[in-house]
Amino acid sequence: MERVRLHAALAQWPRLRVANPVGALTLSCEDATTVEVAAALRGGPGEPRGVWIEVTPDYPAALVARDVATLSWLIALDHVVVASSWAPAAQAEVVRALLGDDEVNLVNEVATLRGAYNRPAPPRPVTVWWFDGDLHDGSTTLVARAHSRDDLGEWTTYS
Numbered sequence: 001m002e003r004v005r006l007h008a009a010l011a012q013w014p015r016l017r018v019a020n021p022v023g024a025l026t027l028s029c030e031d032a033t034t035v036e037v038a039a040a041l042r043g044g045p046g047e048p049r050g051v052w053i054e055v056t057p058d059y060p061a062a063l064v065a066r067d068v069a070t071l072s073w074l075i076a077l078d079h080v081v082v083a084s085s086w087a088p089a090a091q092a093e094v095v096r097a098l099l100g101d102d103e104v105n106l107v108n109e110v111a112t113l114r115g116a117y118n119r120p121a122p123p124r125p126v127t128v129w130w131f132d133g134d135l136h137d138g139s140t141t142l143v144a145r146a147h148s149r150d151d152l153g154e155w156t157t158y159s
Contacts, residue, residue, distance in 0.1 A: 008153025026050035035067045039074045050079030061091045065098035072122035083131040092130035
């Protein structure tokens with residue numbers, strides 16, 4: 001299994017509408033909201049299959065889950081990578097729990113959720129990864145194998 005992350009500036013995203021260099025990208029935007037940029041690429045050849053989102057005190061995991069759920073109805077989203085400087089696995093657990101239709105009751109080191117809902121759930125499964133230097137989804141760990149930079153941005157391949 002392989003995941004490719006493209007980290008680029010907002011100014012580069014229109015070029016992805018013309019030609020997607022690889023089939024399934026995980027996109028992150030360095031100077032704009034990644035979810036909004038991914039939604040703007042909807043329907044074009046550059047439509048992403050994954051997004052890379054940084055959880056921060058101003059953008060907590062519960063809001064990330066809300067935005068990912070909404071995005072999944074706009075594009076064929078397969079993956080979300082949750083990055084955080086604090087407890088990325090626990091942050092991803094919150095996002096994963098809130099992507100279902102069921103009531104969420106969860107207590108971990110970053111959140112306490114009781115009777116929470118985030119409906120509607122995505123129309124198809126979204127794999128939630130967390131990043132701590134490597135990518136993890138609970139059963140799989142992917143390690144950065146290649147890193148390059150071109151006129152679109154920074155590319156990192158995990159396998």
